[in-house]
Amino acid sequence: MADIFIHAENQDAVKRWGQQWRSAVQGRSCYSMAAGLGVNAVLSAYRDAAQKAASGTVIVCVGHGAVSVTNTAWNGQLDLAVPLDFRVIGPDVAPELGHPTVKVDYDLPKNPAHPETSQYALDQRAIEEYRQRYQCVEENTDLKTQERNRGQPYPGPGRFKPAPSTGRHPDQSSATPIPQCDDTTASIANQVAQRLDAWYVYREIGKAFKSNGVRLVVFLACKVGAAPTFLKKIAYDWQIPVRGYTKDVVADPQPDTRDDKTNTIIQQGRVRVYLEGDPAGTRNNSPRGETIVPDYDFVLAKPGDYKKLPQGQQSP
Numbered sequence: 001m002a003d004i005f006i007h008a009e010n011q012d013a014v015k016r017w018g019q020q021w022r023s024a025v026q027g028r029s030c031y032s033m034a035a036g037l038g039v040n041a042v043l044s045a046y047r048d049a050a051q052k053a054a055s056g057t058v059i060v061c062v063g064h065g066a067v068s069v070t071n072t073a074w075n076g077q078l079d080l081a082v083p084l085d086f087r088v089i090g091p092d093v094a095p096e097l098g099h100p101t102v103k104v105d106y107d108l109p110k111n112p113a114h115p116e117t118s119q120y121a122l123d124q125r126a127i128e129e130y131r132q133r134y135q136c137v138e139e140n141t142d143l144k145t146q147e148r149n150r151g152q153p154y155p156g157p158g159r160f161k162p163a164p165s166t167g168r169h170p171d172q173s174s175a176t177p178i179p180q181c182d183d184t185t186a187s188i189a190n191q192v193a194q195r196l197d198a199w200y201v202y203r204e205i206g207k208a209f210k211s212n213g214v215r216l217v218v219f220l221a222c223k224v225g226a227a228p229t230f231l232k233k234i235a236y237d238w239q240i241p242v243r244g245y246t247k248d249v250v251a252d253p254q255p256d257t258r259d260d261k262t263n264t265i266i267q268q269g270r271v272r273v274y275l276e277g278d279p280a281g282t283r284n285n286s287p288r289g290e291t292i293v294p295d296y297d298f299v300l301a302k303p304g305d306y307k308k309l310p311q312g313q314q315s316p
Helices: 012-024 039-052 119-132 142-149 183-211 228-238
Strands: 004-008 029-033 057-061 065-067 076-079 087-089 101-103 137-139 159-161 216-219 242-245 249-253 265-267 271-275 298-301
Touching: 004 012, 004 039, 012 029, 012 057, 012 249, 012 271, 029 039, 039 142, 039 183, 076 228, 101 183, 119 183, 142 183, 159 183, 183 228, 228 242, 228 298
Parallel strands: 004 029, 004 057, 057 216, 087 101, 216 242
Antiparallel strands: 065 076, 076 087, 137 159, 242 298, 249 271
């Protein structure tokens, strides 16, 4: 069993805390995630980390967490990579256009009696229309190439380019012009493709954790635990327990020890990780918080919790 702490490369205090946490118990490790990763690199990072955390716990602290003031139970927000590189959001949270984003209700039908009404199903049909009706030129992406090289071909779309055409549809006898795949059409098609890519990566991250026997994923991010249904849907999708905190998370460097005469640093202050409102000297706002994540004020969501919700609460 091996536990791992995944942190953003550009967060100094969080990185320092990770080093303290790792040194406290033999066998722990840290994984640094760089900024500016494409979705294929984000997926590779999690697959690598999951292997190193086989049968252990994964602590993720790479970006922001938040919760909306409306429909709070569903509308969480969580970074799974350096902010804007890969984000999971609730149904009413606005995505950052042009940045990989997953809505946790993406696969939920708008009409529960008709699975084909989910945004996921609608996007799959839309891609086929761009391919067949508009005949947009489709190119491979880094994600498709990566998955093919792993022997796991990604069935989703590539990226589309404008391709004006005056030919006819294969099933038509008369020379009817095919609708033009212009810049606007290709741009809209690529927005759909990005949503499908993000969903695939999100699900594959969960599969990596599950296949390596990860026991628990801890989201060391602000307030995401205040959106319990959001967390339950992630646990259900990934089929592993996840933990999120109901308060803001603080990474607080303590004062350095300095030489009284020269004011030079003798020893760098250690970093404490605690929750907003923890009084100094109590809970994790104490030396305890230098090597242990808070074990209070959190929501633990298990894979079966989502389906145990009343039927009316299983959709936003």
